[in-house]
Amino acid sequence: AQTVTQSQPEMSVQEAETVTLSCTYDTSESDYYLFWYKQPPSRQMILVIRQEAYKQQNATENRFSVNFQKAAKSFSLKISDSQLGDAAMYFCAYWDGNKLVFGAGTILRVKS
Amino acid sequence: EADIYQTPRYLVIGTGKKITLECSQTMGHDKMYWYQQDPGMELHLIHYSYGVNSTEKGDLSSESTVSRIRTEHFPLTLESARPSHTSQYLCASARLRGSTDTQYFGPGTRLTVL
Numbered sequence: 001a002q003t004v005t006q007s008q009p010e011m012s013v014q015e016a017e018t019v020t021l022s023c024t025y026d027t028s029e030s031d032y033y034l035f036w037y038k039q040p041p042s043r044q045m046i047l048v049i050r051q052e053a054y055k056q057q058n059a060t061e062n063r064f065s066v067n068f069q070k071a072a073k074s075f076s077l078k079i080s081d082s083q084l085g086d087a088a089m090y091f092c093a094y095w096d097g098n099k100l101v102f103g104a105g106t107i108l109r110v111k112s
Numbered sequence: 113e114a115d116i117y118q119t120p121r122y123l124v125i126g127t128g129k130k131i132t133l134e135c136s137q138t139m140g141h142d143k144m145y146w147y148q149q150d151p152g153m154e155l156h157l158i159h160y161s162y163g164v165n166s167t168e169k170g171d172l173s174s175e176s177t178v179s180r181i182r183t184e185h186f187p188l189t190l191e192s193a194r195p196s197h198t199s200q201y202l203c204a205s206a207r208l209r210g211s212t213d214t215q216y217f218g219p220g221t222r223l224t225v226l
Contacts, residue, residue: 035214037217043219044217044218044219044220045202045204045217046217047214047215047216050214089152091154091155098160099145099157099160099170099171100157100215102154102155103154104153104154105152105153105154107152
């Protein structure tokens with residue numbers, strides 16, 4: 001079974017600085033999809049960024065980018081120019097063909 | 113913001129009561145999901161559906177049941193609520209066609225069983 005591991009339960013970043021959230025996964029598939037979701041406190045879970053495994057180019061969405069290392073099965077999220085509104089729980093997820101498999105999440109705190 | 117709705121947002125109820133958590137979406141999505149999430153913890157899939165009259169159990173065993181009579185509606189029912197059911201319940205939906213399967217989440221229902 002596929003697993004997703006987020007080894008950082010909690011991270012802190014100073015406003016305007018850059019932070020990287022780690023995610024590793026385990027799969028025997030060659031083609032799959034990976035996601036980062038953001039869950040602000042008491043608010044709706046929203047998609048941050050999506051990566052297709054067959055694409056070598058790292059996905060980017062404004063201040064959010066990923067470092068996708070397929071051989072290492074690593075999928076980290078980089079947030080540049082951190083803002084107070086980035087404070088949330090971030091979940092890494094793997095699409096197994098039927099459903100999303102989520103990691104345990106990383107709480108990101110942003111200091112002003 | 114995605115067009116997926118959950119009601120009620122908060123529910124406090126006594127042990128033994130029957131409850132139904134509502135989830136509806138206006139995006140015409142075929143796939144719908146229910147997750148259970150304790151505060152600050154990971155999500156556990158408890159039910160999912162690929163379309164009308166299709167329901168499947170997820171990875172986490174749950175005493176709840178679901179139904180899918182209409183595409184837009186995916187209610188979750190607990191016949192007899194217990195304190196162990198206290199949690200947050202998140203509903204999500206996605207297209208059936210297409211390979212990206214981005215899931216859109218509702219705002220959640222925070223359930224407390226006394």
